[in-house]
Amino acid sequence: MQAVILAAGEGSRLRPLTRSKPKAMLPVANRPIIEYVINALLENGIRDIIVVVGYRKEDVIRHLNRLDAPVQVVVQERQLGTADALLAAESEITEDFLLLPGDNYINAESIARIKKEKNAMLVAEHPNPSNFGVVVIRNGFVREIIEKPEEAPTFTVATGIYSFTPDVFSYIQTNEIPDALAAMIESGRRIRAIPADDWQDAVYPWDLLKLNSRMLRGISPEIGGTVDASVTRRGAVRIGSGTTIGPNTVIYGPVTIGSNCNIGPNCVIMPDTSIGDRVVLEPFTYVADSLIMNDTTIDSHSRIVSAVFGQGCILADHTTTYPSESFIEVGDRIQKEKFGAVLGDGVRAAPFTTFKNCIVGNGVRIERGKTVIGVIEDCTRVM
Numbered sequence: 001m002q003a004v005i006l007a008a009g010e011g012s013r014l015r016p017l018t019r020s021k022p023k024a025m026l027p028v029a030n031r032p033i034i035e036y037v038i039n040a041l042l043e044n045g046i047r048d049i050i051v052v053v054g055y056r057k058e059d060v061i062r063h064l065n066r067l068d069a070p071v072q073v074v075v076q077e078r079q080l081g082t083a084d085a086l087l088a089a090e091s092e093i094t095e096d097f098l099l100l101p102g103d104n105y106i107n108a109e110s111i112a113r114i115k116k117e118k119n120a121m122l123v124a125e126h127p128n129p130s131n132f133g134v135v136v137i138r139n140g141f142v143r144e145i146i147e148k149p150e151e152a153p154t155f156t157v158a159t160g161i162y163s164f165t166p167d168v169f170s171y172i173q174t175n176e177i178p179d180a181l182a183a184m185i186e187s188g189r190r191i192r193a194i195p196a197d198d199w200q201d202a203v204y205p206w207d208l209l210k211l212n213s214r215m216l217r218g219i220s221p222e223i224g225g226t227v228d229a230s231v232t233r234r235g236a237v238r239i240g241s242g243t244t245i246g247p248n249t250v251i252y253g254p255v256t257i258g259s260n261c262n263i264g265p266n267c268v269i270m271p272d273t274s275i276g277d278r279v280v281l282e283p284f285t286y287v288a289d290s291l292i293m294n295d296t297t298i299d300s301h302s303r304i305v306s307a308v309f310g311q312g313c314i315l316a317d318h319t320t321t322y323p324s325e326s327f328i329e330v331g332d333r334i335q336k337e338k339f340g341a342v343l344g345d346g347v348r349a350a351p352f353t354t355f356k357n358c359i360v361g362n363g364v365r366i367e368r369g370k371t372v373i374g375v376i377e378d379c380t381r382v383m
Contacts, residue, residue: 002098034063052075121158214271228247275287277294325337356373364379
């Protein structure tokens with residue numbers, strides 16, 4: 001059996017984090033999301049894998065080349081939609097195949113449930129169905145797919161994972177897969193609905209925190225760096241090579257820390273935290289339930305909770321993220337969400353800055369310690 005992974009899109013609702021990398025390459029528990037998809041396929045013995053790339057394709061190709069996996073790459077020249085991306089791979093498809101998004105987590109058991117079905121889709125229950133294609137099911141078969149309705153008739157959503165026979169291409173007349181499914185159903189073809197065992201998507205940047213927490217549950221303890229004898233570790237803690245953990249630091253897993261980091265002394269790292277490569281945490285810094293990407297520095301006496309930080313942020317001493325619940329505008333939607341902060345790449349903040357339930361764009365400069373709320377656009381100077 002073949003598999004086609006769609007990794008050509010940007011993930012615009014995840015901005016500012018996807019300005020510098022496609023959604024499929026966002027790190028969760030220090031691994032790009034697409035790796036979890038590939039591994040689920042390999043665990044099911046599926047080794048004929050085609051990845052469709054497009055937006056920032058060089059980043060995806062470079063990473064795929066480092067993997068010990070048999071992956072073939074095709075390019076979607078313009079990101080017109082999911083069906084258009086599948087058409088880019090048509091010439092390489094010779095048998096029944098699975099179609100999967102490269103930017104959602106899926107486990108091997110879910111793949112096992114659908115791989116033997118012909119013309120099926122994987123579905124899941126979701127508390128916010130209006131962010132997805134909502135699926136109406138009758139007698140185990142898909143009756144209708146309603147794309148992102150304001151009022152959803154059910155909590156069952158499409159995961160974007162399908163099992164198809166090659167004749168699906170004869171039903172593609174627009175740029176989107178749901179339209180091809182609608183044409184199949186209208187013609188009398190039956191699409192079986194298969195419940196997923198475990199599937200998660202990150203629609204908005206703060207959703208990465210839940211996905212990160214889920215992925216960290218699967219890590220195994222590993223110490224590859226230098227850990228002072230006075231460090232306290234509890235639970236599953238993974239520490240990369242070249243990383244130094246200073247005296248009296250406390251780490252409660254699940255936590256993963258990348259390579260060549262400098263942590264502490266006297267830091268506290270609490271569960272559900274991922275720290276990328278070459279990250280610096282200065283003394284007396286507290287981090288919990290957060291995802292910190294590569295090359296970020298957080299100075300002393302800071303408190304980081306429920307935060308997602310992009311690459312290369314430099315945050316001065318006494319930086320605080322303050323989780324609170326409020327309405328926040330993202331695109332054409334207003335969401336009520338509770339989280340601390342989402343920072344894009346290269347954010348710089350002065351001492352005593354507090355980020356409160358905010359999204360801060362790439363390259364923002366906060367030049368005087370203050371409380372930052374709401375949405376701050378890319379390259380803004382906050383005086």
